[in-house]
């Protein structure tokens with residue numbers, strides 16, 4: 001463990017993550033870090049009590065070298081927002097112990113999902129690398145921001161999972177997707193300016209801005225996205241497809257093959273301004289973002305130091 005990058009470590013764990021398995025995961029992490037004392041220069045574990053708690057805990061973690069987020073993309077999102085309140089020269093590195101239903105950020109970083117021992121073993125042998133974050137109207141995002149039907153699907157999965165835990169991740173996104181897309185849509189009237197260019201007037205079914213390639217538990221919406229290229233990657237439709245074609249594109253998106261369609265566009269960007277003329281579903285890292293008249297989206301290259309496997 002001589003080269004462990006963890007230093008003085010704070011674990012912030014969501015006990016409710018992954019349908020309550022976060023609590024057992026936190027206990028396992030405590031045993032691991034106690035047994036392998038040389039992995040850290042001392043550690044503490046804090047459990048979140050409710051939504052939003054992780055932001056405040058992370059914001060007061062400047063005395064630690066690393067903060068390990070144990071939970072799903074929602075709690076990692078909160079911890080990243082808390083860490084960004086700390087001055088850059090005092091900001092701890094972020095490590096993740098993925099324990100969620102979707103685990104898209106884990107997929108982006110290459111961390112083992114829902115395997116606390118495996119993820120901790122990756123972290124103690126890991127290396128620190130700066131990665132980018134997205135920023136939308138003052139809120140940082142680690143992986144995904146999307147508008148339209150794909151956001152409606154992501155938000156539907158959260159509602160359905162609260163009532164029925166028998167499905168999760170990709171399977172849940174898939175069944176919600178079929179249900180919502182089969183109902184059809186004329187799209188949401190939208191104006192988008194990428195990197196200060198002349199605005200495009202579009203009718204959007206999907207408009208996603210990604211740090212990493214996937215959302216929805218493994219749907220490769222932006223297969224070319226990377227957290228270390230200093231850019232966000234956008235995916236949007238330039239026309240409204242028929243319902244059968246839309247369903248086909250949805251199935252192809254699982255492996256990222258939808259981008260070969262002539263009505264799907266993908267591009268890298270530094271910033272965008274998005275306005276909708278009607279309320280639209282919006283999700284950020286799987287959680288609902290309130291509707292606003294205007295969304296200003298930016299990338300912050302090398303904003304956060306993350307422990308990579």
Ligand SMILES: Nc1ncnc2c1ncn2[C@@H]1O[C@H](COP(=O)(O)OP(=O)(O)OP(=O)(O)O)[C@@H](O)[C@H]1O
Nearest residue numbers: 016018048049051071072073074075100101102103
């Ligand atoms: N103690 C808690 N009790 C209930 N909810 C909590 C608690 N702590 C945090 N939360 C909220 O739980 C939500 C979901 O958490 P998280 O993302 O960690 O797990 P998940 O939903 O199982 O995983 P994924 O985001 O990958 O689907 C977040 O919005 C978070 O704010």
